[in-house]
Amino acid sequence: MSNQTAASKFSAILKCKCPTCRTGEVFTDPATSWNNYNKMYEYCPVCALRYELEIGFFWGAMYVGYGFNVALSVNLGIAVYLFGHNPDVWVYMSAIILGIILTYRLNFRYARILLLHMFAPKFDKIFIENINSVIKNQDASK
Numbered sequence: 579m580s581n582q583t584a585a586s587k588f589s590a591i592l593k594c595k596c597p598t599c600r601t602g603e604v605f606t607d608p609a610t611s612w613n614n615y616n617k618m619y620e621y622c623p624v625c626a627l628r629y630e631l632e633i634g635f636f637w638g639a640m641y642v643g644y645g646f647n648v649a650l651s652v653n654l655g656i657a658v659y660l661f662g663h664n665p666d667v668w669v670y671m672s673a674i675i676l677g678i679i680l681t682y683r684l685n686f687r688y689a690r691i692l693l694l695h696m697f698a699p700k701f702d703k704i705f706i707e708n709i710n711s712v713i714k715n716q717d718a719s720k
């Protein structure tokens with residue numbers, strides 16, 4: 579753990595990493611996991627940040643996810659209009675519903691990750707160096 583290097587903020591969001599140390603995992607399983615795609619660690623395994631910053635923090639992720647779905651629906655609607663030459667309404671509805679169903683796992687995860695990266699304590703290089711030195715000292719004393 580101590581020889582991991584911190585990622586850039588964009589990379590940390592893309593890889594679903596902790597917003598503070600940018601190395602710890604947020605989710606316990608990959609997005610492809612059938613039952614556990616939504617399981618999160620309670621605390622960051624590297625810097626011990628508690629991910630639920632306050633009670634009900636992740637309720638706010640529903641609004642972020644809603645925004646993702648609106649953006650997806652508008653883009654799919656435009657794509658169906660352009661490539662389908664303005665088909666019947668059921669074609670628009672089918673494309674949008676199918677798109678939402680196919681992306682619900684990514685929507686769930688990235689809504690939470692974006693919310694975390696907006697409100698969690700910022701990346702602090704000195705803090706991370708201190709944590710890494712504590713981990714090294716603990717490893718050396720074993």
Ligand SMILES: [Zn+2]
Pocket residue numbers: 596597598599600601602622623624625626627
């Ligand atoms: Zn962390």
